[in-house]
Amino acid sequence: MIGFIVAGLIIGALARLIKPGKQNLGLLATLLLGLVGSVIGGVVASLLRTGDIFELNFLGFIVAVIASVLLVGTAEAVVGRRRSVRR
Numbered sequence: 052m053i054g055f056i057v058a059g060l061i062i063g064a065l066a067r068l069i070k071p072g073k074q075n076l077g078l079l080a081t082l083l084l085g086l087v088g089s090v091i092g093g094v095v096a097s098l099l100r101t102g103d104i105f106e107l108n109f110l111g112f113i114v115a116v117i118a119s120v121l122l123v124g125t126a127e128a129v130v131g132r133r134r135s136v137r138r
Contacts, residue, residue: 058107058115059086066119074127084126088119 063085067074076084092115093104102108 055086055089055105056082059083059089061085062088062092062112062115062119063123065116066123069116069120070123070127072127074123075130076123076126080126081123084122085115085119088115088117088122091115091118 060082063081063083066085066088067076067081089111090104092111092113093102093106095114096102096106096108096111097104099110101110
């Protein structure tokens, strides 16, 4: 479980580095988006029979990072929309 959290942090941090621009997301949001991306990557790898959902493998890692980049972009759009409405 701790390994899964650490992987989520790493994948979330990589997603924020890959996504251009400044993201107004905290550490907890980065962790959660990385964890969701990790689960998505694990599910895709499991469906393609390249590994188990909780097993770290190359394809799952790549899909997890891509999913996390998309999730960071979505979260950034939602947070940005909320802040522009408040002003």
